[in-house]
Amino acid sequence: MLEESIRLRDTISGLMELAQVDMDYTIAQQSPIRMDELLWDVQAYWVNKAGADALQINIEHMPDDEAMLTIPANYQLLFIALNNLIGNAFKFSNQQPVKCNFFADETAIRMQIIDSGIGIPKEDLNLVFKSFYRATNSHNFVGSGIGLYVTQKIIQLFKGTLQVESVEGRGTAITIKFNRN
Numbered sequence: 001m002l003e004e005s006i007r008l009r010d011t012i013s014g015l016m017e018l019a020q021v022d023m024d025y026t027i028a029q030q031s032p033i034r035m036d037e038l039l040w041d042v043q044a045y046w047v048n049k050a051g052a053d054a055l056q057i058n059i060e061h062m063p064d065d066e067a068m069l070t071i072p073a074n075y076q077l078l079f080i081a082l083n084n085l086i087g088n089a090f091k092f093s094n095q096q097p098v099k100c101n102f103f104a105d106e107t108a109i110r111m112q113i114i115d116s117g118i119g120i121p122k123e124d125l126n127l128v129f130k131s132f133y134r135a136t137n138s139h140n141f142v143g144s145g146i147g148l149y150v151t152q153k154i155i156q157l158f159k160g161t162l163q164v165e166s167v168e169g170r171g172t173a174i175t176i177k178f179n180r181n
């Protein structure tokens with residue numbers, strides 16, 4: 001057992017080092033990403049997986065200047081980050097519809113994913129971004145506690161922030177925000 005867990009630990013730290021190299025490479029490989037188009041692409045993906053009205057996108061505000069819809073980033077990584085959040089929203093609500101609000105102006109781009117699932121207990125709220133951490137009410141749902149950790153790494157990589165609001169038994173809202181300086 002001990003030997004096995006040491007091997008697993010070495011494998012994981014190897015993977016982490018590899019991921020770090022990939023991240024360093026990605027920082028150097030950014031290109032302008034149209035965030036509204038990314039969101040429509042993500043929605044098309046979920047139409048196939050969860051059904052036509054499963055992911056409901058609501059455009060709260062669009063900027064006059066199209067350039068305000070773009071941030072320097074990596075398309076595939078942002079796709080993974082969004083999908084992790086949306087996948088959680090479906091999973092922890094037993095596949096109820098998920099809402100996504102989109103807001104962009106001269107100061108920021110904001111995407112908020114809202115579900116009406118089991119919620120996150122207050123005492124777990126600032127722990128769920130840790131690797132392998134799962135909240136106390138999540139154990140009837142499959143998962144290993146890695147999705148949010150990866151998602152936060154990706155968002156931080158592109159200078160964004162993640163904020164979570166949740167009420168146990170009611171639902172969860174997670175906001176991705178990219179500020180313009």
Ligand SMILES: Nc1ncnc2c1ncn2[C@@H]1O[C@H](COP(=O)(O)OP(=O)(O)OP(=O)(O)O)[C@@H](O)[C@H]1O
Nearest residue numbers: 088089092119128134135138143144145146147148
């Ligand atoms: N939308 C949500 N509703 C309720 N709880 C959530 C939600 N999103 C995350 N959580 C809580 O945060 C924990 C960590 O989320 P994360 O995505 O990292 O793990 P997971 O979904 O359990 O597993 P994995 O993503 O590795 O498949 C979850 O186990 C759950 O307790």
Ligand SMILES: [Mg+2]
Nearest residue numbers: 088143147148
């Ligand atoms: Mg997950």
